[in-house]
Amino acid sequence: MSGATLDGASMVETVLTKVYAVGASMRGVDLSNAVIDRADLDGVDFTGSRFVNAVVTGTTFDGADLTDVTFEDALIGFEDAKRLCANPTLKGEGRAEVGCRGGAAGP
Numbered sequence: 001m002s003g004a005t006l007d008g009a010s011m012v013e014t015v016l017t018k019v020y021a022v023g024a025s026m027r028g029v030d031l032s033n034a035v036i037d038r039a040d041l042d043g044v045d046f047t048g049s050r051f052v053n054a055v056v057t058g059t060t061f062d063g064a065d066l067t068d069v070t071f072e073d074a075l076i077g078f079e080d081a082k083r084l085c086a087n088p089t090l091k092g093e094g095r096a097e098v099g100c101r102g103g104a105a106g107p
Contacts (some may be wrong), residue, residue, distance in 0.1 A: 056080050066090040071097035 001021035008028045019039040027045055031050040042062040050070045057077040066089045075082065076098060084090055085100035 061087055064089070066094060069094050074098075 001019055001024050004021065004024045006024060006026045006029055009026070009038050010030050010032055011034055012032050014034045015037075015046040016030065016034060016039050017037045019041075020034075021039065021041050021044055023043045024041075025045045026049055027047045029046070029049045031054050032050055034051070034054045036051075036054060036056045040060055041064055042060055043064060043066045044061070046061075046069050047067045048069070050072075051074045052070060053073045053075075054071070055075045057080060058061050059080055061084055064087060066084070066087050069090065071084075071094055074097065081098050081100070084098045085095065089102070090098065
């Protein structure tokens with residue numbers, strides 16, 4: 001999936017295990033109820049995407065654009081939350097949904 005364009009796709013209940021999607025465009029994608037496990041999502045543009053009730057474990061989001069992303073009721077591993085909270089594009093409600101503490105980094 002590296003470099004793929006999936007903007008606006010419905011990926012509800014999708015299982016993404018060991019996916020390599022570096023540099024993909026996934027703007028406005030609905031990943032509700034998805035299982036995202038051991039995925040490399042570095043540099044992916046997730047602007048406006050939804051991870052509602054998703055399970056996220058062992059996944060990297062380095063350099064991903066998480067602007068206006070929703071993680072409502074998502075189950076996120078502790079190490080994954082630390083990595084997500086370190087991403088400066090995760091702001092506002094998204095940070096609270098991930099469980100980030102105040103400031104730019106740290107859960």
